[in-house]
Amino acid sequence: MTATLSKIMIDEKHILQNLYSLYLHDLSEYTDGLDISPNGSFEFDSFDAIWEGEGMTPYFLKVEDTIVGFLLLLERPFLKKEYDFCINDIFILKKYRRKGYPVQFLQELFSQKKGKYFIIELVKNEPAVLFWKKIYQKLNIKFEEQNKNFDGDDCLIQTFEI
Numbered sequence: 001m002t003a004t005l006s007k008i009m010i011d012e013k014h015i016l017q018n019l020y021s022l023y024l025h026d027l028s029e030y031t032d033g034l035d036i037s038p039n040g041s042f043e044f045d046s047f048d049a050i051w052e053g054e055g056m057t058p059y060f061l062k063v064e065d066t067i068v069g070f071l072l073l074l075e076r077p078f079l080k081k082e083y084d085f086c087i088n089d090i091f092i093l094k095k096y097r098r099k100g101y102p103v104q105f106l107q108e109l110f111s112q113k114k115g116k117y118f119i120i121e122l123v124k125n126e127p128a129v130l131f132w133k134k135i136y137q138k139l140n141i142k143f144e145e146q147n148k149n150f151d152g153d154d155c156l157i158q159t160f161e162i
Contacts, residue, residue: 001063002063002104003061003062003101003108004061004104005059005061005062005071006059007057008058008060012060015067016058017044019067020042020043020044020047020070021041021043023042023070024044026091027122028042029125030122030125031153033153050072055079057073058070058071058072059072059109061090068093068096069090069093070090071091071105072087072088073087073109074086074087082116085116085118086117087119090102102131103139107139110162114162116159117159117161118157119158119159120155121155122153123154123156124153124154136160141160143158143159143160145158
């Protein structure tokens with residue numbers, strides 16, 4: 001099956017908003033900084049900013065024509081000049097995890113977007129930490145890692161160049 005990235009258009013933002021709620025629900029297990037809103041969903045507080053300026057590009061992750069997740073890529077001018085890209089968020093529906101699709105999605109991204117990357121993960125989010133370590137191994141990416149505290153959460157920052 002073919003796994004591809006598809007840039008999300010503004011008329012599809014409601015789909016991304018639904019996926020973000022699922023993603024933030026999963027992430028809430030690892031941080032006290034996320035709570036359900038009064039309307040019963042988890043909300044990304046800067047969601048509308050994705051379409052308001054330059055430097056944030058959302059992609060659907062698709063297998064054949066089925067949306068199985070999303071990726072939010074940050075780039076210049078949104079980022080400081082020491083980095084070209086940040087994979088800010090990546091989410092894959094549980095049904096499609098552990099099937100090799102992330103490697104295909106990231107290979108496509110890295111073939112299109114070459115430069116210096118950074119990734120930030122919550123230390124408590126062991127599945128994400130393991131996910132990225134496996135990605136680096138499978139794609140033969142040499143990375144540097146450091147610990148840092150953001151908003152009261154211990155995080156890992158990994159940097160690498162493609």
